Amino acid sequence: MNYIGTRGFKEQRSFAGALLDGLAPDGGLYVPQAWPTPDFDLSAASNGGYADLTVQLLNLFGVGVLGDQAVKAAAQRTEDAFLRDGAVPLTRLENDLYLLELYHGPTHAFKDMAMQMMAPLTDAALAQRGEKLTLVTATSGDTGAAAVRAFAGSEHVKLIVFHPLGRVSPVQRLQMTTVQADNVLNVGVNGDFDDCQKIVKALLSEPALKAQGLISSVNSINWGRLLGQVPYYLSAAAHSGLDKPEFVVPTGNFGDAFAGWVARQIGGNVGHLHAAVNRNDALNQAINNGRYVRRQAVETASVSMDVQAPSNFERLVFEASGRDAGATRDLFNAFGQSGEVALSGHLQEALKSEVSASTVSEDQTKATIKLAYEKYGQVICPHTAVALSAALTRRETGEAKGGQIVLSTAHAAKFPAFVTEALGFEPKAPDAITNLYGLTETLSEMPADVTAAVTTVKAFIEWID
Numbered sequence: 001m002n003y004i005g006t007r008g009f010k011e012q013r014s015f016a017g018a019l020l021d022g023l024a025p026d027g028g029l030y031v032p033q034a035w036p037t038p039d040f041d042l043s044a045a046s047n048g049g050y051a052d053l054t055v056q057l058l059n060l061f062g063v064g065v066l067g068d069q070a071v072k073a074a075a076q077r078t079e080d081a082f083l084r085d086g087a088v089p090l091t092r093l094e095n096d097l098y099l100l101e102l103y104h105g106p107t108h109a110f111k112d113m114a115m116q117m118m119a120p121l122t123d124a125a126l127a128q129r130g131e132k133l134t135l136v137t138a139t140s141g142d143t144g145a146a147a148v149r150a151f152a153g154s155e156h157v158k159l160i161v162f163h164p165l166g167r168v169s170p171v172q173r174l175q176m177t178t179v180q181a182d183n184v185l186n187v188g189v190n191g192d193f194d195d196c197q198k199i200v201k202a203l204l205s206e207p208a209l210k211a212q213g214l215i216s217s218v219n220s221i222n223w224g225r226l227l228g229q230v231p232y233y234l235s236a237a238a239h240s241g242l243d244k245p246e247f248v249v250p251t252g253n254f255g256d257a258f259a260g261w262v263a264r265q266i267g268g269n270v271g272h273l274h275a276a277v278n279r280n281d282a283l284n285q286a287i288n289n290g291r292y293v294r295r296q297a298v299e300t301a302s303v304s305m306d307v308q309a310p311s312n313f314e315r316l317v318f319e320a321s322g323r324d325a326g327a328t329r330d331l332f333n334a335f336g337q338s339g340e341v342a343l344s345g346h347l348q349e350a351l352k353s354e355v356s357a358s359t360v361s362e363d364q365t366k367a368t369i370k371l372a373y374e375k376y377g378q379v380i381c382p383h384t385a386v387a388l389s390a391a392l393t394r395r396e397t398g399e400a401k402g403g404q405i406v407l408s409t410a411h412a413a414k415f416p417a418f419v420t421e422a423l424g425f426e427p428k429a430p431d432a433i434t435n436l437y438g439l440t441e442t443l444s445e446m447p448a449d450v451t452a453a454v455t456t457v458k459a460f461i462e463w464i465d
């Protein structure tokens with residue numbers, strides 16, 4: 001199994017190559033050269049332990065180039081980090097409606113699931129080549145925290161995390177900035193998440209940094225990160241007992257929803273996919289109105305979804321266009337330059353047949369947090385509430401045809417202010433969150449500017465070396 005780029009990069013990369021590149025050299029995203037057809041029963045595999053399923057899935061996607069031991073260790077590390085009884089906790093809310101609790105990992109967000117796997121896989125890829133790696137990452141809160149936790153102290157990796165200054169929750173910021181590790185640098189950027197992601201993409205092809213060694217990212221632009229999110233769809237679908245459940249996904253950079261698409265594409269028991277977004281709804285506008293426009297992100301309670309240029313939309317466009325790399329390149333080059341593109345009617349229809357999308361307001365988000373507690377006894381975070389609100393609407397309107405699984409992506413205690421407003425009491429926080437308050441923070445600041453980012457990263461790499 002080798003990897004090609006969505007913009008026509010044809011020099012195939014092995015899994016290790018795609019992992020260590022992050023982004024294809026022409027700015028495209030890596031995808032498998034062809035979608036694999038499992039020669040084993042995915043549902044049966046999913047009924048075993050999570051680690052076993054993950055091993056089979058990783059091998060299907062060519063991760064075996066890193067060696068059997070590395071694959072097994074990575075899968076086991078994810079399972080050990082937070083799964084209960086070998087499966088992701090699935091809570092039944094009512095008839096055929098489930099919450100998939102993906103937030104029981106070290107930083108209490110779903111990003112841990114893939115990040116715990118990424119760290120050992122990255123180590124194995126670097127050991128094979130005898131190299132070191134700089135990882136640059138953009139975050140609207142959860143990715144950065146999970147990455148810092150997974151890579152802090154790594155001997156072979158330097159990690160630089162860019163977050164929009166003042167636009168992540170205080171707990172998310174503390175999870176990043178209170179980890180004291182020489183190989184980690186946290187940078188607050190005067191801008192929004194999309195500025196941070198733009199900076200990261202530019203850094204990956206920056207000659208001054210490439211001259212200093214390998215540079216990659218742990219955002220979902222990296223195929224390895226996204227692949228780590230596929231097993232939980234397969235596992236949840238199998239454990240729910242539902243036939244082709246609909247998955248409703250709180251959506252920011254569209255990596256999670258695209259992981260669901262992959263699970264379905266390879267024959268998993270996955271039905272319809274619905275992307276629920278907050279007021280930053282470029283994805284919904286693109287799919288439903290045919291115009292993909294990058295606006296300045298507005299601040300919402302579901303901060304991790306404050307994304308107006310979702311990177312993985314490019315993978316969906318590539319697939320929906322029949323893997324037309326030329327069309328995908330033209331569209332995203334134009335979007336990169338002008339921040340606005342019109343989709344052809346044909347492409348829009350094709351996108352709609354893959355994924356649907358809807359926008360959820362702040363009032364609906366708050367009301368759904370309240371409803372989840374009063375009706376189901378669940379204290380949920382604002383991101384989960386966005387998805388649950390969309391799922392319930394789809395039930396009411398009859399758009400949802402069968403069972404639904406709503407992805408619950410973060411612990412409510414990561415967003416205490418908004419949840420308290422909704423419920424009238426503060427969500428109970430796990431010790432890992434309570435213990436953050438009062439710790440010393442280390443954080444650099446920077447304008448939303450690529451040149452400033454190059455200087456910052458270069459200085460950090462040289463300082464460590």
Ligand SMILES: N[C@@H](CCOP(=O)(O)O)C(=O)O
Pocket residue numbers: 138139140141142143144218219220221252253255256304305311
């Ligand atoms: N919601 C994310 C934004 C980055 O998404 P990723 O899946 O590409 O890492 C966050 O919390 O940082």
